[in-house]
Amino acid sequence: MAKIKRRGESGAAKAYVTRSAAIKKLQCSLADFRRLCILKGIFPREPRSRKKANKGSSAPTSFYYAKDIAYLAHEPVLKKLREHKAFAKKLARALGRGEWSSAKSLDEQKPVYRLDHIIKERYPTFTDAVRDIDDALCMIFLFATLPSNPRIPPTLISNCARLAAEWQLYVMRSQSLRKVFLSIKGVYYQAEVMDQTVTWLVPYMFTQTIPTDVDVRVMLTFLELYQTLLGFVFFKLYTDIGLVYPPPLDIKKDEEAAGVGAFNLNEIPQPDALQSNPGPNVDANGKKISSKDVRQTIKSINADASAPSAGTKSTALEAEAPSTEETFVPQPSKNATGLETVDLPTLQSIASLPQTTNTSLFSPFVFFLSRETPRPLFEFIVRSFGGRIGWPASSGAGSPISEDDESITHVIIDRPVVPKAGETETQALLRLKRKYVQPQWVVDCINAQKILPEELYGQGKTLPPHLSPFGEQRGAYEPLLNGEGGDGNAAEAEGSEVDEDEEMAEDEETAPILKEATVADPALLRAAEIAAEAAGVDAETFSKETKKAQKRSRTSEKTVGLEGEENMNKMMMSNKKRQLYERMKHGERKRAAEVSLSHQR
Numbered sequence: 001m002a003k004i005k006r007r008g009e010s011g012a013a014k015a016y017v018t019r020s021a022a023i024k025k026l027q028c029s030l031a032d033f034r035r036l037c038i039l040k041g042i043f044p045r046e047p048r049s050r051k052k053a054n055k056g057s058s059a060p061t062s063f064y065y066a067k068d069i070a071y072l073a074h075e076p077v078l079k080k081l082r083e084h085k086a087f088a089k090k091l092a093r094a095l096g097r098g099e100w101s102s103a104k105s106l107d108e109q110k111p112v113y114r115l116d117h118i119i120k121e122r123y124p125t126f127t128d129a130v131r132d133i134d135d136a137l138c139m140i141f142l143f144a145t146l147p148s149n150p151r152i153p154p155t156l157i158s159n160c161a162r163l164a165a166e167w168q169l170y171v172m173r174s175q176s177l178r179k180v181f182l183s184i185k186g187v188y189y190q191a192e193v194m195d196q197t198v199t200w201l202v203p204y205m206f207t208q209t210i211p212t213d214v215d216v217r218v219m220l221t222f223l224e225l226y227q228t229l230l231g232f233v234f235f236k237l238y239t240d241i242g243l244v245y246p247p248p249l250d251i252k253k254d255e256e257a258a259g260v261g262a263f264n265l266n267e268i269p270q271p272d273a274l275q276s277n278p279g280p281n282v283d284a285n286g287k288k289i290s291s292k293d294v295r296q297t298i299k300s301i302n303a304d305a306s307a308p309s310a311g312t313k314s315t316a317l318e319a320e321a322p323s324t325e326e327t328f329v330p331q332p333s334k335n336a337t338g339l340e341t342v343d344l345p346t347l348q349s350i351a352s353l354p355q356t357t358n359t360s361l362f363s364p365f366v367f368f369l370s371r372e373t374p375r376p377l378f379e380f381i382v383r384s385f386g387g388r389i390g391w392p393a394s395s396g397a398g399s400p401i402s403e404d405d406e407s408i409t410h411v412i413i414d415r416p417v418v419p420k421a422g423e424t425e426t427q428a429l430l431r432l433k434r435k436y437v438q439p440q441w442v443v444d445c446i447n448a449q450k451i452l453p454e455e456l457y458g459q460g461k462t463l464p465p466h467l468s469p470f471g472e473q474r475g476a477y478e479p480l481l482n483g484e485g486g487d488g489n490a491a492e493a494e495g496s497e498v499d500e501d502e503e504m505a506e507d508e509e510t511a512p513i514l515k516e517a518t519v520a521d522p523a524l525l526r527a528a529e530i531a532a533e534a535a536g537v538d539a540e541t542f543s544k545e546t547k548k549a550q551k552r553s554r555t556s557e558k559t560v561g562l563e564g565e566e567n568m569n570k571m572m573m574s575n576k577k578r579q580l581y582e583r584m585k586h587g588e589r590k591r592a593a594e595v596s597l598s599h600q601r
Contacts (some may be wrong), residue, residue: 016053016063039220042068080113115228130196136226137200175359176382179469180443256397362387370413417460
């Protein structure tokens, strides 16, 4: 007899669990369940049939995989949350009874959980962790600018500011920054770290307010996970480039608003392993051998091996042979005849390839910030591309360059031109040596990967449009419409103006005669030419209009032919492929419209 199949014991009813059933099974509160799901990366699922998953009920609810809930039941963080719940009850009882000594001892033994094992579970490799730090960086930079309140303690804000500064220090040291975009929301940055593209958003330095409709508890849970993740990632990144992590903070410079300059980047010391860890004495044939004897023996063996033997030729080329790269000699295959051999790429050939990004774009320049420009933004950008930068004392301490330094080549200024009264001769000479540019020039140079002409970004001038460098389509970023990159556009505009003038110069009587130029019949074309000559139209204008008309006719015929072929191909497609093709064409038209709209702006 077959086993009786009962309702709710197989299929979707067994694979999915409602949220209330999951909370009941885990024996925790709703807030703790949300925290566990955020930390472990478990989110609601949508079953194929909600009625079957809910055992016949159609009430609205959230579903989770039953395996995910069973996985949560053995989580060490859940155990710590239960211990914290018991601790809170004991502490409240002790405070209510006035047992201060017991309350103090309980507070010292407060249960605290760690998230190290969760980071290792969610990110099995370091590349996975780097690939997922976009949201973490956005959250860290956001909380670093928030004001403190009873829900957000100042220690949390200071920790976020420290992590943000550590990330900026690493990007500046490794010169990993690639793109910058100044938007209404804030400043978008993009860097390449460990062959991974990392994009994050930094809000402007304004007073931030926390909206009342935002659940801060959920954001704090994400922030708790992100802080642990960034701690792991930053330790690995710093140690890979030979720096001590965390970088020590100079308290005095930090109090003087030095920013990232308050941190000291120290290299990891490399002590002599043989001197720091001397090896123990070893007994050999009743004689004690120390590590010093071992080193002397190794040196003597190396000296004997390096000495040339009789009958061998020792040349300088042979001595340098181990340090040179091995050359791969292509050998043709015996089976494959007639095939050309291909040279294998080597480390030397790969290193000799030209770099796509100029990481030392600003290395020949020295910048000075005006007092109205944001110092943290441009200090990070300029130093990431090898430039030197200084700022006035009103923007903070720690400026390596003073305002009267003769090495300053560019002054970043964001205010209109105002004539200075009482300017000395020395100040006038310094002003003539320097180039005064608006802040957008620095960002556009980075996105264009070249130094743009400073005249278009001069002080008080109308700036060219600042386009986003994150466009997927080719040619989406063209910062200069009237400069170096706009020669073709200017020529087209000039040509269109000439054509419009010629068209306006035509008389109403000659317009019908020029329309006859579209006729392909030679006899009619000759008659139109005679009529145009009688009307006073010169031969050059008539031939030009003839060529334009013929070109328009060929273009229209070609367009009609392509449309007819496209329609025939669509008729041969299935409904599914036709819908997919229509969506693709709609996407192409939408992207083309966005590009044209950005150019118009």
